[in-house]
Amino acid sequence: MTSLAVSTHGTEIRKKAQKGLSANLLRAMQVAGSRDDGKPKKLSQQLLSDTSGVARSTISKYLTQESEANPDLETLCRLAATLNISPALLLMTEDDWLHLAHGLVTVAQTLNNEQFDSIARELGQASQRNPLNRADAVLKMAEHIGVKQRHEFEVETPTQRKVKQGILTTAALPMHPKFQDGIYAQLLPLCIVMGARIIDQGDQA
Incomplete structure (x- = not known):
């Protein structure tokens, strides 16, 4: 670009x-x-x-x-x-509020099932506190909630790279020293839905 x-x-x-x-x-x-x-x-x-x-x-x-x-x-x-x-x-736009609403619905539908619990445990490991280390678990969650299939991220078209980037960068943002175990995992579906879009509609292929 x-x-x-x-x-x-x-x-x-x-x-x-x-x-x-x-x-x-x-x-x-x-x-x-x-x-x-x-x-x-x-x-x-x-x-x-x-x-x-x-x-x-x-x-x-x-x-x-x-x-x-x-x-x-x-x-x-x-x-x-x-x-x-x-x-x-x-600074939230109308699209931001819409994606936030969709994300909250996704959170409600995602919590409390076996696969979610498995990913949450993976995210809860000490090594996963680094955004780079927990990236794989984030993409697993994206597949679990139906945002993207894992194989789609391997294609790496410009559009897929942007969506993947948006998911990972948004998921990297939530952090607080008082987060209890499991809180990040519960926020993650919301972050994924908010991040899985193209903010800049530039030269996407």
């Missing part, structure tokens, strides 16, 4: 993220305010601005999806902190 193609498709991803930010910010503001009796109410742009320190004109740009509305990390975190929401959730 040429640098121009990468730039073009990166722009498309940014546009989707901007649209997601606009929609998520607007929805969050609908219930982020509080009345005197404690019931929720709409949070005004001015109050969000006063509380977050982000200019009202800037917030307005985000809500109207203006092309120059491209928040830096500090601005995004200020808005997220004011709304008491993860910055990552503010």
Whole structure:
């Protein structure tokens, strides 16, 4: 893929993220305010601005999806902190939410069967705490939940490489020192469904 193609498709991803930010910010503001009796109410742009320190004109740009509305990390975190929401959730696109929903359904259908338990035990081994070491178990889980057959990953077409990459990179992200045994395995089907798609629709064959 040429640098121009990468730039073009990166722009498309940014546009989707901007649209997601606009929609998520607007929805969050609908219930982020509080009345005197404690019931929720709409949070005004001015109050969000006063509380977050982000200019009202800037917030307005985000809500109207203006092309120059491209928040830096500090601005995004200020808005997220004011709304008491993860910055990552503010950037979720409609497709992200759809895949999240599908992933949760998959999790519910996958848990508590013998093959899942076997893969979970494999993931629970100390050596599997390294994302590279647990990659094979991740692909086994992908086959188990019906996302991809193992032999499809061996074909290694550009599309298959992208899907495989998305699965492995998304599955590498969840980590917390307080994760109890088995928690990662329960998150894994969700990660696989979220990762098994082409984010950048570039030169795929």
